[in-house]
Amino acid sequence: MPGNGRYGDLAAFLSERGDALLRTAVLLAPGRESGEDLLQEALERMLRKWPRVQGDPEGYLRRIMYHRAVDGWRLRSRRPEVLGLPEDAAAFTAADHSDHLDLRLVLIQALAGLTPRQRAAVVARHWEQLSEAETAAALGCSVSAVKAATSRGLRTLREAIAPEAEYLPYLTERGNA
Amino acid sequence: MTTFSGGHRDQDPATGISSIMAQTVADVRLPTGLLDQAVARNHRRNVRNRLIGACSTAAVVAAAGALVFSLPGGAVRGGTGTGTAHQVQPVPKMQTAAYILAHVSAAQVNSRTMISVARDSSGTEYTDVATQQQRYIAGISASNGQPYFEWSDIIKDGTWTETMVVNQGRVYSVETARGSDAGSIGSFLPLQAQSNPVAAFNTALSQGIVKVVGHQELGGRDTILLRVNRGVTQCKKAGYPATAKGNCANGEPASTQPPPDDEVWIDASTYLVVQTKNYKLSPKAVKGTWLSFITTVNWLPPTPANLANLSSTPPRGYAKIPSTGMVKYLGPIS
Numbered sequence: 001m002p003g004n005g006r007y008g009d010l011a012a013f014l015s016e017r018g019d020a021l022l023r024t025a026v027l028l029a030p031g032r033e034s035g036e037d038l039l040q041e042a043l044e045r046m047l048r049k050w051p052r053v054q055g056d057p058e059g060y061l062r063r064i065m066y067h068r069a070v071d072g073w074r075l076r077s078r079r080p081e082v083l084g085l086p087e088d089a090a091a092f093t094a095a096d097h098s099d100h101l102d103l104r105l106v107l108i109q110a111l112a113g114l115t116p117r118q119r120a121a122v123v124a125r126h127w128e129q130l131s132e133a134e135t136a137a138a139l140g141c142s143v144s145a146v147k148a149a150t151s152r153g154l155r156t157l158r159e160a161i162a163p164e165a166e167y168l169p170y171l172t173e174r175g176n177a
Numbered sequence: 178m179t180t181f182s183g184g185h186r187d188q189d190p191a192t193g194i195s196s197i198m199a200q201t202v203a204d205v206r207l208p209t210g211l212l213d214q215a216v217a218r219n220h221r222r223n224v225r226n227r228l229i230g231a232c233s234t235a236a237v238v239a240a241a242g243a244l245v246f247s248l249p250g251g252a253v254r255g256g257t258g259t260g261t262a263h264q265v266q267p268v269p270k271m272q273t274a275a276y277i278l279a280h281v282s283a284a285q286v287n288s289r290t291m292i293s294v295a296r297d298s299s300g301t302e303y304t305d306v307a308t309q310q311q312r313y314i315a316g317i318s319a320s321n322g323q324p325y326f327e328w329s330d331i332i333k334d335g336t337w338t339e340t341m342v343v344n345q346g347r348v349y350s351v352e353t354a355r356g357s358d359a360g361s362i363g364s365f366l367p368l369q370a371q372s373n374p375v376a377a378f379n380t381a382l383s384q385g386i387v388k389v390v391g392h393q394e395l396g397g398r399d400t401i402l403l404r405v406n407r408g409v410t411q412c413k414k415a416g417y418p419a420t421a422k423g424n425c426a427n428g429e430p431a432s433t434q435p436p437p438d439d440e441v442w443i444d445a446s447t448y449l450v451v452q453t454k455n456y457k458l459s460p461k462a463v464k465g466t467w468l469s470f471i472t473t474v475n476w477l478p479p480t481p482a483n484l485a486n487l488s489s490t491p492p493r494g495y496a497k498i499p500s501t502g503m504v505k506y507l508g509p510i511s
Contacts, residue, residue, distance in 0.1 A: 011212055018207030026202050036211060043215035104201040126194045157194060 010050060010057070017058055024062065027123045028069040030111040038065055066124065066138045070116045110160035117141070118153030125150050217352065217500045274389035277401060277443075278378040284448035285366055285374075292483050293365075294475040300324070303486050305479065308332065312487045319345035326507065329489035339500070340489045346506035348498050349491035365450040365474060366441060381405075388438075392445060395452060399445040404438040437469075450474050 014021075025042070026035030042064040046057070111119050117139065124135040125146070135150075136143045288306055295302045300316040312329040319325045323344040331338045342349040381387040390402040442452040453472045477483045491497070498506075 014207060014212055018211075019205065022207045023202035023205045026205050027198055032205065035205070036208065039207075040211055040215050040218075043212060044218055047215060104197075107197050107201045122194065123198075127198045129195075154194065161194075161197065 121149035122153040350500040352500040400442040
């Protein structure tokens with residue numbers, strides 16, 4: 001079992017950092033199930049080299065996820081992607097939380113409308129808070145490519161989200177500026 | 178070392194994107210069993226790769242010494258390693274490369290109503306393209322003459338179920354997961370999964386990534402041979418320029434030579450893929466050495482008899498064990 005022996009270290013690492021990794025994967029994929037699929041594939045790839053992985057396994061795993069997100073891991077799929085709802089979606093159907101649920105779904109849908117590179121750049125810059133240089137290194141492209149992808153991705157996201165985000169005044173204000 | 182903050186600090190008030198991202202994934206938790214599944218699937222992959230290596234009769238070729246040479250006009254000379262391929266005839270002028278690729282793409286789309294049977298040196302894989310139900314039967318035998326092992330994947334009502342039967346050990350396992358594994362089956366053709374595969378083929382054609390070589394008789398069948406520059410394709414996919422070494426630092430091991438072009442044989446009347454020849458880096462041979470692997474493909478209608486080939490049923494008397502426990506029983510061949 002992964003919890004013991006050969007993969008014990010990896011299991012311990014995932015118990016600590018698994019949630020954060022999956023959150024990034026959900027944004028990169030995008031979608032709950034797609035994110036789990038992406039993370040699982042990244043894990044599989046890392047397992048192939050696990051005995052030789054030294055240093056920062058989180059960085060290694062994230063690089064795989066970013067590369068796979070950009071280089072078309074979806075090419076494996078011939079099925080139309082079904083956006084995954086949060087497992088506790090029912091809890092958000094109450095009126096008090098409906099806006100939140102809508103916005104979450106809108107974000108996932110808007111992310112799905114970006115190109116893989118735009119999505120990865122936006123997630124790296126605005127979720128991971130990586131610098132442009134770090135993002136370029138993670139995606140294996142130039143800083144200028146990161147700038148362009150981030151700018152275009154943000155513009156598309158803003159256009160998609162702004163109508164749904166009236167409860168976030170600063171978003172609407174800046175989005176219309 | 179790069180620090181990943183997870184975006185909990187909202188540092189981009191200009192858009193608020195970080196805040197919305199944080200809300201979106203706030204309740205996301207790593208499900209139990211994800212690592213178990215990755216370990217099991219990785220092991221299955223290792224087993225299969227070892228089987229390919231153990232059973233392959235494919236020749237080891239260096240990239241620089243590829244066996245097939247292009248000739249002006251699209252004809253080729255030399256063997257292709259299939260043993261049954263004959264002289265290539267240039268594609269008649271009436272059939273342009275774009276025309277052929279458009280028909281090839283359409284045929285792959287239409288194949289969604291069929292069952293593909295892919296055979297290589299490691300075993301046989303049945304795939305119901307519509308449902309993505311699959312069954313794999315190992316090519317090597319257990320001591321009782323049955324296949325050493327087999328597995329089947331079924332995706333139904335959003336649940337993925339894999340049944341693995343090891344005849345050598347008289348054990349089986351059943352693993353289930355939500356539908357997150359639904360997209361694990363790729364096309365026999367690159368670019369086919371693009372949103373507009375015809376346009377993608379045309380672009381690849383203009384860039385020299387895909388070439389329509391010509392007609393070739395293959396086992397008595399009239400086929401059309403395509404060549405795909407995999408190294409360039411991989412880099413294009415990732416958005417990188419191809420390097421002189423044919424890799425783009427994107428997961429492929431470094432090699433001293435680029436991979437030879439993949440080859441795909443298309444039935445000249447149905448335009449369905451009937452054979453592929455791919456290359457993988459040899460894990461043991463000298464750096465830059467490529468192993469060739471040939472897969473033959475047959476297409477069957479989804480009749481009840483053919484659909485029955487897609488299920489693995491553990492024989493009576495076999496013991497059910499956890500999927501991760503299969504390592505013990507597959508160990509001798511992994």
